[in-house]
Amino acid sequence: MTVLETIQSLRTELNQHNYNYYVLDKPTISDFDFDAKLKQLQDLENAHPQFFDENSPTQRVGGTITKNFNTVEHEFRMYSLDNSYSKEDLLDWQTRCQKILGDVSLEFTCELKYDGASISISYENGKLVRAVTRGDGFKGDDVTNNIKTIKSVPLQLNNGFPEKFDIRGEIILPFSGFEKMNQELIEIGETPYSNPRNTASGSLKLQDSAEVAKRPLECLLYSMIGNNLPIDSQFEVLELSRKLGFKVPNESKLAKSIEEVFEFIEYWDKNRHNLPYETDGVVVKVNNIHFQEELGYTAKSPRWAMAYKFKAEQVSTILQSISYQVGRTGAITPVANLEPVQLAGTIVKRASLHNADQIAKLDIRIGDEVFVEKGGEIIPKIIGVAQRGSQEQPTAYISHCPECNSELIRNEGEANHYCPNYYGCPPQIIGRIQHFITRKAMDIEGLGGETVALLFNAGLVQNYADLYDLKKEQVVVLDRMADKSAENLISGIEKSKEITFDRVLYALGIRYVGETVAKKLAKHYKNIDNLANATIIDLITVDEIGERIAQSVVDFFQNLDNITIINKLKEVGLQFELNEVSTSVSNKLEGKIFVVSGVFEIYSRDDLKKAIEDNGGKVGSSISAKTNYVVAGANMGPSKLEKANQLKIEIIDEYQFQKMIND
Structure with a gap:
């Protein structure tokens, strides 16, 4: 087999494995074997460009940077759908269709209405050539590089x-991915992001396709x-799309009558909460393509389709009180x-109020x-007042930290209030130590988190460096701490000294510095001293480091308390060099x-x-x-060229x- 034949064979095999995993949800190869084959293909492609x-x-x-997304005209306009909110609306729509088409028997394709960001993907000779957002229906943004990172897109x-x-x-x-992303932000x-739909839509306009790939x-x-x-x-469209390798949900149904349409709607109105992604209704389409062509379009919508919108599940209850939580960065929630x-299958006792604004x-008052x-079928939120209680005065947002009584600050342009008592506010201290010990950090x-709180409340730790001073006899007397548990804790702390520098850096809890950063x-900096001495200008020359991150890093190392803690961590043997x-x-x-x-x-x-x-x-x-040089390939970003x-x-x-x- 020639090199080209080997490369093509690997591409075909890997495409099939991607399809099995991301579309059919039936993997036939382990992640390890897949990665090995992908590495083999990468090596061959690099050796034979x-x-x-x-x-x-x-x-x-991914990896392509797009500063300005080109506007592209759709060859076929992307229409919006007319909405209906009752069975009567759908019956009226059926009557209008029947009036235009005459005495014909109508079938309908029923599909769930996915709550995401609309996309149009163009294929020529079986290859993906372009992906464009809906935009205004006539023109959209070319987001091809970002769409190519989505593994369910062939x-x-x-x-x-x-x-x-x-x-x-x-x-x-999907909800699972949304929750994971939010946990990492927290x-x-x-x-955290407010809902999956907006997060998905915003992802398409990220400038770095490598970030979209994550x-x-x-x-x-x-x-x-x-x-x-x-x-x-339309039903053939769905079946053909599946055969070609696209991810088409199996929840669609061919309805022989409008009564069967109603059955489909009633079923999913009750069962939609069991789906792995957001849906806000059902799209009903005249099934016959020739009938669709005859029905045509209004100025905005196809006459042959109608969206039935589910009512957002909403309940009313009494606001008993407002409490204020302090995060490890000092942000007040x-x-x-x-x-x-009861709401959407769960008992709700608390809801997010976001911030003072x-x-x-909403002018929400206790009572x-x-x-x-x-919100997004996940996070309970208050959307309005049903009936005013007895409280005559508007709610006054707290001015002092509920934990340490420090006066709160609110930076210009930010929505949140903050407690500035970084080293004296208990929830901030406990939160930073809890972050320090997590699996992705010092592991x-x-x-665990509860033990950290016990250690702090017992006066045994005031920061994460104090963990390395702990002795077995100090912790064994804590609640629910047996002799073996105390031994394991001290052993785990000692073993954490082997953790690599990048994870130690993440564990320090510098604001905006996540795992990737x-x-x-x-x-880039190889050791903590080089990083501590870096200026904002130095930092923003590092790939993917912007001014906000750079300022946060500089602020962290200008704080003498932080330097004292780092010096102590150096003394006990943590890895501060790559x-x-x-x-x-x-x-x-x-x-x-x-x-x-x-490129x-x-x-x-x-x-x-x-x-x-x-x-x-x-x-x-x-x-x-x-910058001394710009190395430019094909399709260099126009803004970079101009600058x-x-x-x-x-x-x-x-x-x-x-x-x-080479010279």
Whole structure:
């Protein structure tokens, strides 16, 4: 078998495994074996760049930076749907269709209405060529690079595809992925996302496709548009889409009558909460494609389709009190304490009030009867006042921390109030230590969040460095702490000294420094002292580090208490230096900062960045006056090109770069 045949065989096999896992949910290979085959393909493609294919499975990791999304005209307009909210509305719609079509027997395709971001994906000769957002229906944004990272979107179709067509669907974020993303945000002291739909929509416009690749997005398809397509009905569209490799939910139904449509609606109105993703209704379509063409369109909507919207489950209950929680970063979160009420299958006792602005906007007062909804079917929230209670004065937001009584601050442009008592406010101290011990950070076996609170309340720890002073006899007397448990705790603390520098850096709890950022900073600065001495200007030259993160890092290391704690952690033996095998090839690029932009032929973007660093250079994420060179490939971002020209920074291609390091 030739090299090209091997590459093509691996691509076909990996595409099938992706389809089995992400579309059928029936994997036939272990993650380890899949990764091994993917690595084999990557190595072959790198060694033989003449066989590059932008739709190879290796390209799904992203990495392309898009500063400005090009506006693209849809070949076939994307219409919106008319909404209905009752059976009477649907009967009226059926009557209108029947009036235009005459005395014919109508069948209907019923599909769940997915609550996501609309997308149109174009395929030519079985290959994905473009993905465009809905926009205004006539034009949308080209988000092809981001869509290619979604593994349920096929890059190469199975046999039997039309020569050219667009397929339409919704980009959604399943509940499980949404909850995981929010948990990660909470761990780094960030505000969680409000709902899956907005998060999915916002993901499509992220500038770095590598960030999109990290998000567990899915694409659910429901429509195929094109000229002379080999289909006669909407139900055939769904079946053909599945055969070609698209993810099409199985909940759809071919209804022989409007009565069967009503049965479908009634069933899913009751059972939609069991679905793994958001749905807010049912889309009913005249099944016959020729009837659809005859019915045509209004100025905004197809006459042959109607969306039936479920009523958002909503209840009213009494607001008994408002409590205020303090997070580990000092952010204050107001929480509504409610008279218990059943909502969407669960008993709700508390609901989010977000911040002072939200309380003032809704004019919520203790004693009010309030409407409660589940935002995104997950997080209970108050959406309004049903009936005013006895409280005459508007709710006054607290001015002092409920835990330490420090006066709260609110920074300009921020929605949240903060307690500034970083080292004296108990929930902040406990929260930072709880973050420090988590699995992704120091992973201290035998030590949980409740035990941290016990240690703090017993006066045994005031910060995470104090953990390393603990003795078995001190902890064994704590509640529910047996002799063996105390032994395991001390052993786990000792073992944590082996944790690598990037995880130690994440464990420190610097605001906005999550796992990924910690890895990038550790790799770039090599040790804690280099990072502590970095300026904001230095930091923003690091790939993916913006001003907000840079300012937070600088602020952290300017605090003398933090430096004292780090020095203590150094003394007890934590890893504050990156122990990696040097890949340095030369120092030819020492002192030079490069920015990489575009698509390349002989390098992947990651390989190009690695070559810069291996030869002593630094890779910047954005162009500034300190940038020495821009390495530009095809489709270089126009804003980067403009800025490079303004600052008179030399632009070179990958061949000139290769000559630079080889000379």
